[in-house]
Amino acid sequence: MRWTVPNILTVVRLIAAPLVGLVFLLLPRPAADWAALLLFLFASLTDYLDGWLARKWGQISRFGAMLDPIADKAMVVIALAVLLGLHGISDWTLIPVSAILFREVFVSGLREFLGETAGLLKVTKLAKWKTTVQMVAIALLFGWGLFDHYFIMQTFGMSPEIVTGILTGEIADDVGLIWKYYGLIAVSYGGLVLLWIAAGLTLVTGWDYFRKAMPYLRESP
Structure with missing residues (x-):
């Protein structure tokens, strides 16, 4: 080494x-x-x-x-x-997370079983895109936690009363504050959307690896 x-x-x-x-x-x-x-x-x-x-x-x-x-x-x-x-744990998080974890375990098992022939499961361009989307999604979701608990009330000075006023329409004249709030919401939920996209790409690439491995999984006649 x-x-x-x-x-x-x-x-x-x-x-x-x-x-x-x-x-x-x-x-x-x-x-x-x-x-x-x-x-x-x-x-x-x-x-x-x-x-x-x-x-x-x-x-x-x-x-x-x-x-x-x-x-x-x-x-x-x-x-x-x-x-x-x-x-x-909710449907919006558990389903894509389960799909991603299932694929990682499944492909790792395939590579371990194939041993010397595991080289046929080379990383594809789509798999690289999957990884990129996955990383961005996770980073945004960590930011979501900061947004939910701290950004609104501390960094951006938004009290629960102000947030409630924006949501109910009572605060409609402060356009800057409203755009700031919904901009942060868009970034936060963008992470959840990307997580679902990453889960879809994860399943597609997992199936592609399984298809390539199939000839090596058939029983000898």
């Missing part, structure tokens, strides 16, 4: 994965929310950076190839578990 910069970034991302959950035990909110969001953004950045640097500097290694998908899956699984805890 070589301790190259790409490999170090991958190891740091793997270490950051459990910290996304542990910060809620170690820090009070909203500090924990900020820490989880920043850790996840950092991990998402290194997910792109380590592969790019490995190719650019000719530092692709078996250790990095093995650890990179493990770090990615650890980050996503732990982040989704934390988000379920923060936002509660």
